[in-house]
Amino acid sequence: MHSINVHNTLTGKKEPFVPLNGNKVMMYACGPTVYDMSHLGHARMTMVYDVVQRYLRFSGYDVTYVRNITDVDDKIINRAKALGKTPEQVAREYTYTFWHDMHCLNVQPPDYEPKATEFIELMIQFTKELIEKGHAYESAGDVYFDVASFKEYGKLGKKSLEDLLVGARDQVRSQEDLADKKKSPADFALWKSAKEGELAWSSPWGQGRPGWHLECSTMTKHVLGETFDIHAGGEDLVFPHHENEIAQSEALHGKPMSKYWLHNSFVQVNSEKMSKSEGNFSTIQELLAKFSPDTIRLFALQTHYRNPIEFSIEALTASRTALGRILRAAAFAVNSQNGKSFETTGQALLEQTKNQISKATAESLDPVKDETTKQFRAAFIEAMDNDFNTAVAISQLFALADKVFVEKDEAKRQGYATVLVQFARLLGLTLVDTRKQIDSHTVEQIVNLVVELRQNARSNKDYATSDLIRQRLTDAGVSLMDTAGQTTWEKA
Numbered sequence: 070m071h072s073i074n075v076h077n078t079l080t081g082k083k084e085p086f087v088p089l090n091g092n093k094v095m096m097y098a099c100g101p102t103v104y105d106m107s108h109l110g111h112a113r114m115t116m117v118y119d120v121v122q123r124y125l126r127f128s129g130y131d132v133t134y135v136r137n138i139t140d141v142d143d144k145i146i147n148r149a150k151a152l153g154k155t156p157e158q159v160a161r162e163y164t165y166t167f168w169h170d171m172h173c174l175n176v177q178p179p180d181y182e183p184k185a186t187e188f189i190e191l192m193i194q195f196t197k198e199l200i201e202k203g204h205a206y207e208s209a210g211d212v213y214f215d216v217a218s219f220k221e222y223g224k225l226g227k228k229s230l231e232d233l234l235v236g237a238r239d240q241v242r243s244q245e246d247l248a249d250k251k252k253s254p255a256d257f258a259l260w261k262s263a264k265e266g267e268l269a270w271s272s273p274w275g276q277g278r279p280g281w282h283l284e285c286s287t288m289t290k291h292v293l294g295e296t297f298d299i300h301a302g303g304e305d306l307v308f309p310h311h312e313n314e315i316a317q318s319e320a321l322h323g324k325p326m327s328k329y330w331l332h333n334s335f336v337q338v339n340s341e342k343m344s345k346s347e348g349n350f351s352t353i354q355e356l357l358a359k360f361s362p363d364t365i366r367l368f369a370l371q372t373h374y375r376n377p378i379e380f381s382i383e384a385l386t387a388s389r390t391a392l393g394r395i396l397r398a399a400a401f402a403v404n405s406q407n408g409k410s411f412e413t414t415g416q417a418l419l420e421q422t423k424n425q426i427s428k429a430t431a432e433s434l435d436p437v438k439d440e441t442t443k444q445f446r447a448a449f450i451e452a453m454d455n456d457f458n459t460a461v462a463i464s465q466l467f468a469l470a471d472k473v474f475v476e477k478d479e480a481k482r483q484g485y486a487t488v489l490v491q492f493a494r495l496l497g498l499t500l501v502d503t504r505k506q507i508d509s510h511t512v513e514q515i516v517n518l519v520v521e522l523r524q525n526a527r528s529n530k531d532y533a534t535s536d537l538i539r540q541r542l543t544d545a546g547v548s549l550m551d552t553a554g555q556t557t558w559e560k561a
């Protein structure tokens with residue numbers, strides 16, 4: 070069996086994946102800061118690492134997947150002020166919308182989902198220990214990490230001091246802070262003093278709140294341990310967020326924070342990163358109003374996670390058409406356990422997507438076991454073993470779908486379709502067939518059209534047709550009212 074190879078940002082190379090502790094994989098992905106609706110850029114990140122954890126489990130690893138919620142942050146505080154709410158209300162509301170979005174997109178919940186506010190005491194402890202070790206200093210109610218005290222600073226992003234100083238501008242609250250409070254502009258806040266009336270916790274340095282980077286260092290330490298296997302996030306987190314996490318954790322523990330660092334690329338619009346600040350984003354709910362969850366997932370996974378995706382409605386529409394091929398092929402599948410068609414709704418679906426196949430059982434669950442499915446499995450697994458190359462793996466799904474369409478032998482065709490379903494679900498595709506599901510807006514347009522056709526029939530004195538239409542609409546639960554030459558309708 071091939072081993073999995075992963076691109077490690079820390080070494081800049083693709084390396085064989087060997088966990089620290091036998092079969093166990095400890096994995097952490099930086100989760101959302103909950104202050105607004107999630108957009109496709111966020112969804113890409115969560116879907117990418119959802120597939121990574123699914124594939125690691127498929128490969129036989131005992132995975133502990135942790136994705137945090139950042140529920141205290143300047144962005145949340147500012148948003149709360151703008152909305153006239155408390156930061157706690159804003160964080161709670163957007164935590165729920167995030168969960169809802171993830172559920173819609175069939176992103177499996179992580180094993181643990183720590184919230185920053187549940188770890189404040191431990192963050193204060195972490196900061197105290199860094200001060201004791203000479204890696205941090207207090208300054209007028211703030212505490213800063215002393216970057217000069219950590220010789221390996223910059224090793225993740227391979228940054229020069231000049232880059233660091235440019236990046237550092239984002240890390241200070243204002244230019245006065247830069248001059249007055251810090252020893253070096255590159256130093257970053259572990260603890261920020263609160264202004265009067267702001268969200269704050271008591272600390273040895275007065276009322277304040279933790280810095281964002283400290284949150285992840287503390288939560289990973291207490292949920293996964295001082296060293297773990299995979300730390301993942303969007304590529305914009307390499308610097309400063311992950312660089313600073315490394316500085317804090319490794320300065321305190323004297324050992325590597327994570328063995329592998331995985332970073333996914335952006336979703337772009339006209340070659341610009343999709344982001345809140347650019348205002349060029351589509352929220353997940355906006356996209357779900359037009360496209361099925363599987364279409365969005367297929368669109369996101371058709372590009373390797375380290376390459377940028379150029380977003381457009383046309384590109385999503387092309388993914389929808391492509392998904393149609395997979396759905397048509399999957400319709401031939403038969404559930405080997407009960408001989409019936411694959412369930413695509415409700416609890417049964419949930420069970421099936423949860424109990425995915427494994428590398429070890431994939432062959433035994435294959436109902437055909439011929440050269441076609443053997444080659445398919447090998448090519449799919451080879452692609453995924455190669456740094457989770459979903460783009461190539463999906464091209465194999467399409468190739469298998471083509472075999473389904475041309476196969477004359479009914480048993481083989483069912484078998485190919487069944488294998489297709491098993492592997493598509495490994496990528497988190499639900500294969501819920503939404504092609505015949507019509508939303509209320511479309512229904513309204515159709516009823517309006519029928520009413521118009523009935524008006525035409527009446528104008529032509531074709532009362533037989535007009536009465537037939539009225540009767541059929543009544544049977545379908547729609548009543549018509551003719552008043553003063555106008556026809557209106559309502560649900561019966």
Ligand SMILES: [Zn+2]
Nearest residue numbers: 099100285310
């Ligand atoms: Zn983080």
